[in-house]
Amino acid sequence: MTTPLRLVTDASARKNSGLDELARRGAAGETDAIGALLKAVAPAMIRSAQQLLGSTHLDLDDVVQQSLIGLVQALPAFRGECTVHHFALRIVARTAVAARRRGHLRMDRRDDEVDVDSLERPAGPTVDGVDAERRRELVRSLLSTLPEEQAETLALRIVLGFSLEEVAEATGVPMNTVRSRVRLAKTALKKRIEADPQLLEALEVES
Amino acid sequence: MMPDLHPEELFDKAARGELNEGERALLDAHLAQCAACRFAQQATADFAAVAMPQLNIDSLVTNALLARATADLAPAPTEARRRPPRRFGLLAAAVVATFAMGSFAAVGQWTGVLPRLVAAVMAPRTDVDPSPERSPRVNPRTTAAPAPRVLELPVVEQPVTPPPVVEAPPSPPSRVAPAHRPVVAAAPAQVETPAPSVDVTPDIPQPPPETASSVFAAANRARLDGDRVQAMGRYQRLLTTWPDAVEASQTRATLGRLLLDQGDPANALTQLDAYLASGDGTLREEVLSARAQAFMRLGRDADEQAAWRMLLAEFPSSIHAARAHARLGEPATP
Numbered sequence: 001m002t003t004p005l006r007l008v009t010d011a012s013a014r015k016n017s018g019l020d021e022l023a024r025r026g027a028a029g030e031t032d033a034i035g036a037l038l039k040a041v042a043p044a045m046i047r048s049a050q051q052l053l054g055s056t057h058l059d060l061d062d063v064v065q066q067s068l069i070g071l072v073q074a075l076p077a078f079r080g081e082c083t084v085h086h087f088a089l090r091i092v093a094r095t096a097v098a099a100r101r102r103g104h105l106r107m108d109r110r111d112d113e114v115d116v117d118s119l120e121r122p123a124g125p126t127v128d129g130v131d132a133e134r135r136r137e138l139v140r141s142l143l144s145t146l147p148e149e150q151a152e153t154l155a156l157r158i159v160l161g162f163s164l165e166e167v168a169e170a171t172g173v174p175m176n177t178v179r180s181r182v183r184l185a186k187t188a189l190k191k192r193i194e195a196d197p198q199l200l201e202a203l204e205v206e207s
Numbered sequence: 208m209m210p211d212l213h214p215e216e217l218f219d220k221a222a223r224g225e226l227n228e229g230e231r232a233l234l235d236a237h238l239a240q241c242a243a244c245r246f247a248q249q250a251t252a253d254f255a256a257v258a259m260p261q262l263n264i265d266s267l268v269t270n271a272l273l274a275r276a277t278a279d280l281a282p283a284p285t286e287a288r289r290r291p292p293r294r295f296g297l298l299a300a301a302v303v304a305t306f307a308m309g310s311f312a313a314v315g316q317w318t319g320v321l322p323r324l325v326a327a328v329m330a331p332r333t334d335v336d337p338s339p340e341r342s343p344r345v346n347p348r349t350t351a352a353p354a355p356r357v358l359e360l361p362v363v364e365q366p367v368t369p370p371p372v373v374e375a376p377p378s379p380p381s382r383v384a385p386a387h388r389p390v391v392a393a394a395p396a397q398v399e400t401p402a403p404s405v406d407v408t409p410d411i412p413q414p415p416p417e418t419a420s421s422v423f424a425a426a427n428r429a430r431l432d433g434d435r436v437q438a439m440g441r442y443q444r445l446l447t448t449w450p451d452a453v454e455a456s457q458t459r460a461t462l463g464r465l466l467l468d469q470g471d472p473a474n475a476l477t478q479l480d481a482y483l484a485s486g487d488g489t490l491r492e493e494v495l496s497a498r499a500q501a502f503m504r505l506g507r508d509a510d511e512q513a514a515w516r517m518l519l520a521e522f523p524s525s526i527h528a529a530r531a532h533a534r535l536g537e538p539a540t541p
Contacts, residue, residue: 072272132253
């Protein structure tokens with residue numbers, strides 16, 4: 001059995017006093033500080049949006065733009081109870097999950113005759129083998145169907161690699177609530193895996 | 208029977224390299240019997256390996272500042288206007304394109320305006336929405352009632368010219384859930400001054416300038432809404448007007464697919480080949496499949512076979528592999 005690998009988010013996130021200062025000044029209306037803050041966190045926000053949506057999602061650029069706007073709007077509410085980095089990524093997670101849900105709804109009412117889905121949605125895990133992109137896409141598809149809080153927790157925990165404590169700080173809920181949401185999300189994940197014998201078999205082989 | 212309790216703390220300790228031998232054994236024992244945790248563990252590593260996409264950070268940052276500023280210059284939205292636009296970010300970007308120009312340097316001449324716009328937006332207000340400080344989510348109940356907006360903006364004193372349009376998007380409230388957008392409560396001394404926001408907006412509304420991004424977004428909307436004719440027209444206009452835009456390569460792939468579905472394999476092939484020539488690899492697997500189908504419909508058997516073989520060579524586990532093998536008359540690989 002391999003050692004579990006949970007990739008810790010950017011180590012600098014925990015000691016970003018510089019960002020805290022920019023956030024404080026930005027909340028006070030200092031234009032330069034807002035611009036500097038956005039530039040500092042934008043790369044992580046962009047990458048997180050791609051992790052959550054996939055590289056070919058049509059809303060990727062829009063989600064990044066909305067997330068940056070959302071961060072500017074939310075700055076006055078930032079009290080430093082989590083890192084600026086996590087605060088920003090939570091906004092990305094919420095925005096991306098909402099975008100996936102809208103996309104999911106659109107897909108539901110689309111003309112089945114048009115076979116263009118495959119251009120923007122990688123295949124699900126129902127075909128030969130299991131690879132990284134299929135695992136990613138399964139998680140992303142769960143984000144469209146889970147209850148909002150569970151989806152956000154799943155996004156932060158599995159997609160963005162937050163620890164339990166970081167999820168609790170970023171979402172402002174107690175640790176036990178985070179544990180409960182993770183458990184429920186994993187129950188849904190388990191059902192999805194068990195519904196696909198090929199996926200389950202491949203997972204057994206890989207583990 | 209797989210357990211429903213998962214040792215999440217142990218996963219975090221493992222990530223920090225803090226597991227002792229006993230904890231490691233416990234975690235391994237759990238992983239041995241829990242497919243969900245094994246999957247999650249692998250998926251987390253998969254997500255960490257995602258590459259950084261190429262987006263213009265300067266442009267995004269500038270648009271974020273200006274879109275927010277211009278949004279707050281608009282009159283307070285009515286209930287009907289609170290419905291979030293579908294692609295607010297791009298729309299806002301289009302509205303402020305006159306300013307944005309892709310970088311802060313490009314707006315240098317507006318340095319007298321931008322800071323004041325942003326300052327007006329970000330100025331501390333004593334009547335900010337007291338919603339939970341840690342959550343970037345707006346409580347819709349606190350924003351439901353139309354509220355007078357406070358704009359401590361002296362821009363009116365110096366009318367902005369030349370770029371005339373400081374018009375806000377038609378429906379300013381961001382669809383970004385978070386937005387602790389300051390909600391102005393009745394603050395008598397300040398409520399007296401909402402009028403300036405109207406003065407800043409030109410009398411005659413002008414449509415936002417069209418950009419490759421906005422046309423691309425409109426085409427995608429039309430396609431997703433099932434209006435293929437409209438979508439193809441917009442995609443073609445994008446390619447004609449902005450052939451070198453970053454959206455062009457994906458446009459060619461999507462247009463090629465639509466043309467193929469519309470029964471025009473020859474023109475589809477032109478677009479699909481142009482996509483492949485662009486060097487963009489994100490849709491390559493799908494485009495190779497579509498290209499083989501185009502050859503099939505054109506009756507070019509040799510080209511079709513070559514196209515399927517190219518697909519299989521580059522993407523042996525493609526979702527189109529079964530079809531490729533079938534068309535090649537080969538047994539599918541297990």
